[in-house]
Amino acid sequence: MKIGIIDDEKPSRSELIYLINKIVPNVEIVEMKSGEEALELIARESFDLLCIDINLGDISGTTLAATARKLLPNVEIVFATAYNNYAENAFEVDSLYYLLKPFSEAKVKRMMEKYNKKHQNIDKSESNQNKDSSHLILKKIPVSVDKSIVLIDVSSIVYIEVKNHTCIIHTKTKDYIDSKTPLREYEEKLCDSGFFRIQKSFLVNLKYILEIYPWFSNSYCVRMQGFENEILPISRNRIKELKLLLNI
Secondary structure (H helix, E strand, O other), rough: OEEEEOOOHHHHHHHHHHHHHHHHOOOEEEEEEEEEHHHHHHHHHHOEEEEEEOOOOOOEEEEEHHHHHHHOOEEEEEEEEOOOOOOOHHOOOOOOEEEEEEOHHHHHHHHHHHHHHOOOOHHHHHHHHHHHHHHHOOOOOEEOOOOOOEEEEEEHEEEEEEEEOOEEEEOOOOOEEEOOOOHHHHHHHHHHEEEEEOOOOOEHHHHHHHEEEEHHOOOEEEEEOOEEEEEEEEEEOOOOHHHHHHHO
């Protein structure tokens, strides 16, 4: 088991590490002192559990949690904080537990018990079944084209845009027009497959982003692989999260 402790205060990190080691001696614990440091590690390493302070020095703990959830869909998230008024944010990222400061052995023990209870029900046979069916994880997506349903490889989709209330799915080889499905539905289906909604009319595949470049009035656009001449604007309220996802 690998646990990440993200807190800008060294004493808080040390106390939580001490208590976790006391309760679960054989876990691997990585401490991170800032949101930026955490994003760098989360982007390249896997974690089972993240304990995130709400008030980090550089990035909001709730923003970090939402980004971590996109980068590591299966990670368990615990808000470790002195404030008890972030329950709604905890619900939004499906957090496992709300660990209030000051930490105590009893509180940390309840946190670990909740983690174990959630994960102990996966027996060996179910695990093997998951392995056998892993190829069924979203590889293709159904698209309504005229009166037919076309199955498109998710990995081939570069971006999806809305024009005149119609979705246009741009793939590496051709475009598909879907007048029945709203972009919101595509966003829900593809959010765990590396897609991000940069603006109300554009949903992009992060792996095909070539460049983020300045545009008018201090705004930004993205340039997509294979569609270098297309201008895809980024909403001002989305640019920060996009940069976090891309670790820039």
